[in-house]
Amino acid sequence: MKSSRLVSVLLLLQTRGRMTAAQLAEELEVSVRTVYRDVEALSAAGVPLYGDAGHAGGYRLLDGYRTRLTGLTAGEAEALFLAGAPGAAAQLGLGSPLAAARLKIRAALPPELRVHADRISGRFHLDAPGWYAGADDTPFLPAVADAVWRGRAVHVLYRRWREPTDGERRLEPHGLVLKAGRWYVVAGPGPRTYRVDRILRLSATDEEFARPEDFDLAGYWESYQRDFHRRLRTDRAVVRLAPGVTLPGAAQDESAPEADGWRRVTVRIESVDHAHAEFLRLGTGIEVLEPPELRARIARTAAELAARYGGAGAPRDGR
Template sequence: MRAGRLLSLLLLLQSRGRMTAQELADELEVSVRTVYRDVEALGSAGVPVYADRGPAGGYRLVDGYRTRLTGLTTEEADSLFLAGMPGPAAELGLGAVVAAAQLKVLAALPPELRSRAARVRERFHLDAPGWFRGGEGTPHVAAIADAVWQQRRLRIRYVRWAQVEVERTVDPLGLVLKAGTWYLVARTGTGPGPADGGRADDLRTYRISRVLELTALDESFERPVGFDLAEFWAGWSERFERRLYPMRVTVRMTPDGLRGARVLLGLAAARELRDVEPEGEWTTVRVPVESLEHAAVDLLRLGPEVDVVEPPELRERVIARIAAMAAVYGR
């Protein structure tokens, strides 16, 4: 523990220049007295640490001194891919190693690149979750991530969409973070699972917040030959969207209606209408919808900027809702 702290202290001085004992203590989460002892230990080991006295003083390394020891661990090297996502990294249990990896990389960079890296960190920030959404509880995500790394089978108890609890034995192949929500891509079987004789070529996606319990089994597995997580996710997302929006309805929209629909009717409609240009006062378009009931509610958000053409059942639902609203406000 102390060796790691001494290395961190050295890299802090190398990457940031002069720092006071209090600043070092705050960064390392130790007492100022501990910083004094650590600086003395570095000096005894031959590291040229100097103390500048006075109000603007602090500790610094002699000009020109640089250590080539970055000492990246395997975990820290893996965490570099998440360096722009401190929240998800923390959920995976990699928050501390991300911070340590960033510090070590900064210390190893030449001055001009180090200042550029610092500017990037100051000017860009990734906030993955969508607006107006609270974070989902994902107490099992770190354990699942460990099973993915170790290629270790899992037995999970899971809540399906219909609020039905099921138990599965799965081979965890990868984790995906989509709009602030974690998903597990796993190989499972049609029966109890691959470990229990089920078919082991069925790839499925599990929303991790719906995992109630999990047990890491003492069984390893081989990843499918040629499996590509990003490719699988792209194909699965497209199929999921088609299932979620299985219908197309025909509507007429004003130019304001087209602009509003790209915002209010969801991502699928936004993609469908992205390249549509107004054709005068009204433009006829086809819009993907989840169901007629959902479509009636969503299209009413556009008010008089949309006119339902077909199917007739949807037009009747919209008219009935408008009549009901008029009756309420007429009273």
């Protein structure tokens, strides 16, 4: 709706300062011509909004102008309380400020919206870690977060998964990411990604660093994940799957079902070791065709299991 869009233009200029018509159009997903009309409507309504020409031009509000518009729709109030992550905030040392902020926002809401917010809080709960993974020990997370806020470099002793395992590094923390209950810090030079729970020692510094102005944490993380999965599964296996059996990960190629309902599938695997354990979970619902070393290893394991369980007598301990 136009009224909602006008409010968005006003709030964008209030929070971000000078913005060009093209920037406003991209943010609001409308045409530049629509932005021009919206700006004219705001000016006609008495909003002190000015446009500057030139390369560094754009629209801006009169210095010191702040709208007192604080209205929230029911959906916005619900989304605000649904977005709360008290566990993550507590790990960052922000548990009390978050609780206080939510309390203040709730008190400022009109009664009907307060009911919506309470309903969301009582019916949805965010629990990020996986079922079978214990919480990581991250004693240096608050210090890393502080370095991110302040734009200061840190010196760490970091443990890698391969040799040489422990090494000292100077990091320029650009941002923190919480993925499946595990904290990662994206830091320069690079930037590169580090697990916070693998930091063994940390020394804070007052050394400032220049965070790239065009660095986009969300965009970096999306690209990092794509590259990670691409590097993780570089080998391939050809298997036959029983009806109804599926494999994790996207199949490279899949044939039409055969007469008995089985399907021939080509799938990416991380390694023979990893695929051996992964495929064994499917029991008799899978037959490995390629690579030969994986098929032979599955066959040896099956033979060992048959020898162990194939006898009709009692278990070896006599029970």
